[in-house]
Amino acid sequence: MTSSLAGRMQTRVLLFAVIGGIWTALVTPILPTRLPLGRSYELSFTVLALIIVLGLLWELLYHLLQQYRWDKDWPTALSLLAGVPEGTLIWLLLGTGTWLWDLPVTARGYWLLFGSVWFVVWVVLSGPIRVLLVRRRWRGGRLFG
Amino acid sequence: MTDAGPSVVPTGDLTQALVDTDIWSEQHLFDAGIPIADAPMISVGGGIGSFALVDHLRICGVGTESLRVLTPLSTPWESFAYLTRVSQVPIGARLRSDSSACPDNIWGFPSYAIREAVGAESVRGLLAPLWQVLTEPLLGEHYTPRVGQVLDAMARESRRIRYPEMVATGQVRMVRRREAGGYFTILTTPEWAPAAKRIAFRSAYVHLAVGYAGLKFLPELQAYRESTRNSSRVVNAYEPHEHVYDQLRRRPGTVMVRGSGIVASRVLQRLIDERNTHGLQTRVVHIFGTYVSGSQGPRFLRRRGGDGFAYQAFDDPKSVWGGQLRDQARNTEGAERTLFYDSLGGTSTPYRQHWQTLLGTARAQGWYSTVVGEVEALDAGADDLITARIQSRDSVLMAEASFVIDCTGLESDIGEQRILADLLQHTGARRNPLGRLDVEPSFEVRGTRSGRGRLYASGAATHGGYLPGVDTFLGLQIAAQEIADDLAAEGFCRRLNLVRSAREWFRWATNTVI
Structure with missing residues (x-):
């Protein structure tokens, strides 16, 4: 992928909000969270919101690292692997007990949710998105402007 | 012509009056006896540039009756297939092209890697x-598709969009503006x-996508051919x-290779493969105009290099086709544009482990040597040998070879291309900061x-514009999309x-014919 900073930000918000949102809505009822469904949804959408909000900061870092590459590109494997530090950070934040929401989260429930959201969004980003947004790849990943 | 004047019989050919007139009317053509055919949109060239645009427009709902491709080619990939074949990329070999650069599929999905799998x-x-x-490219080299896969895919898409129905065969001589708006394009059948x-x-x-005017023959190469x-x-x-x-198989000899791009790499591979397969004694002298001894450039603009070559996966840094570098190019004008293109670096070849191994062995065995300098003259020597005078940094070297293979490129001056030269002279077209056709x-x-x-243009003729990498699959597709959007507006x-x-x-x- 060859994203500009604006393209990264827009893609992060749109893909996780839409694709991630649909996936989260579908998958939450079967997650092993040991919580009532309403609380499960609260948890899963909190995780999704954190992926988006913290992701905007992560994207700044990725963009900086991209500058060291001659091609100014971002290999697809890095997009996939970025899930490891990002997922770990959110897991740590949720586990510190200082979080605004009091959400007892199980490791299995969290990682199944995070991992599947991350993977589904990565798959869509790696190809199918080009079918819907045909100009995006020529515009540094930007959807607007 | 007046009633009293001599009557001119229309010959159906171009008249001096037509050639000298910048803007034509129907009357001018009638007087010359040239018949007029109508089509809302014409694409001149008929190579992959025309194919990319026609594909895009057909997908945007334009009917075959509204499009005409004027071309001497029998298929859009004819020139491409010919040039890859002679420059040592056989049908089963892999191109230097990204997996998602699919001239048969404007979405680049599924990419060639997925389709191959x-x-x-x-x-x-x-x-x-x-x-x-x-x-x-983290653990290995970039995936690149095979020539045959790309050609087969284009053939399928050509049938799907009914491309052959839109072709009018012949050579285009010129495009001139029409008095009442639009254009006349003269086709010689x-x-x-x-x-x-x-x-x-x-x-x-x-739309003009006429490719290269021909082969670029360096002056000393031309001089040798003419004198001998x-x-x-x-x-x-x-x-x-x-x-x-063939001749090297029969009689051992030395080959002088010039250039340091992808074609030089392919030619070297062929020479080495021939040597290995047939047990030949071929020696190779490789002349570098610029010798890249290692990675070059400041921290944020550092390109890998070594053994004379600059290494880069594709023709240009990847983000020129839709990333940071495309954005940067879009914001440059005049001298700044020239500087920007300079910053992209010159000729390069991909770093491929197979080639590294072949050349490493050749170097170790002592039959591959490099010379840094410019060839000043080629002369016929004794025993069918060619003597090259090479101006090195501080001395003049003489080298002998049985053959010289020049890998320094195709003719890129648009003034050498008849249609484009006419456009510059009669239709108001100008040159961009890099000397090619100036486009929006x-x-x-x-x-x-x-x-x-x-009037639009895409491909090699527009190099130096707001989009770098125009003469590539992706460059042609991006141009097609921009033109289609403009036409939609x-x-x-x-x-x-x-x-x-x-x-x-x-x-x-679903391979549905449209």
């Missing part, structure tokens, strides 16, 4: 391309055709030169507008929105 007949064949495209010798196509829109009347020993890598390899970001040729008509076709795009992709996936 799906079509594989073994588990290894299934997993290898997927693993490579997943880990490129082939001798075997029953049609008139010249036909004037009247259209609102014209022998063109078999000093060849351009883009012309057929199988005889060089929409690929409309600046200065050539005619009423509501628009003019009302010529539908804009490719989300719904239409998804529907048309589904038709592509």
Whole structure:
């Protein structure tokens, strides 16, 4: 992928909000969270919101690292692997007990949710998105402007 | 002509009056006896540039009756297939092209790596391309498609969009503005055709994708050929030169290779493969104009290099086709543009482990040597040998060789291309900061507008514009998309929105003829 900073930000918000949102809505009822469904949804959408909000900061870092590459590109494997530090950070934040929401989260429930959201969004980003947004790849990943 | 004057019999050919007149009317053509044919949009060239645009427009809902491709080629990939073949990329070899650069599929999805995996007949064949495209370029080299795969895919798309129905065969001589708006494009029909010798196509829109004017022969190469009347020993890598390899099999010799781009790498591979396969004693002297001894450039603009070569995966840094570097290029004008293109670096070749190993062995065995300098003259020596005088940094070297293979490129001066030269002279086109055709970001040729008509160009002729990497699969497709969007704004076709795009992709996936 060859994203500009604006393209990264827009893609992060749109893909996780839409694709991630649909996936989260579908998958939450079967997650092993040991919580009532309403609380499960609260948890899963909190995780999704954190992926988006913290992701905007992560994207700044990725963009900086991209500058060291001659091609100014971002290999697809890095997009996939970025899930490891990002997922770990959110897991740590949720586990510190200082979080605004009091959400007892199980490791299995969290990682199944995070991992599947991350993977589904990565798959869509790696190809199918080009079918819907045909100009995006020529515009540094930007959807607007 | 007056009643009293001599009557001129129209010959159906170009008259001096037509050639000298910048803007034509129907009367001018009538007087010359040239018949007029109508088509709303004309694409001149008929190579992959025309194919990319026609594909895009057909997907945007334009009917075959509204498009005409004027070309001497029998298929859009004819020139491409010819040039890859003679420059040592056989049909089964891999191109230097990204997995998602698909001239048969405007979405680049599914990419060639996925398609190769799906079509594989073994588990290894299934997993290898997927693993490579997943880990490129971190763990290995970039995935690149095979020539045959790309050609087959284009043939399928050509049938799907009914491309052959839109072709009018012949050589385009010129494009001139029409007095009442739009353009006339003069097509010289082939001798075997029953049609008139010249036909004037009247259209609102014209697209030019005429490729290169021909091979670039360096002056000393040309001089050698003229003085010896022998063109078999000093060849351009883009012309057929199988005889060089044939003769080396019969009689050992030294080959001088010039250039440090992808074609030089391919030629070196062929020479080494020949040597290994047939147990030959071929020696190679490689002349570098610029010798790259290691990675070069400041921290944020550092390109890998070594052993004389600059290494880069594709023709240009990857983000020129839709990332940071495209954005940067878009914001440059004049001298700044020249500086920007300079910053992209010169000739490069991909770093491929196979080539590294071949050249490493050749170096170690002492039959591959390098010389840094410029060839000043080539002279015929004794015993069919060629003597080269090479100006090195501080001395003049003499080297002898049985053959010289020049890998320094194709003719890029647009003044050498007849249609483009005419455009510069009669239709108001100008040169961009790099000397090629000056186009808008929409690929409309600046200065050539005619009423509501628009004239576009894409491909090699537009190098140096707002989009770098124009002469590549992706460059041609991006140009096609920009032109199609511009035409959609003019009302010529539908804009490719989300719904239409998804529907048309589904038709592509199911190979539905449109």
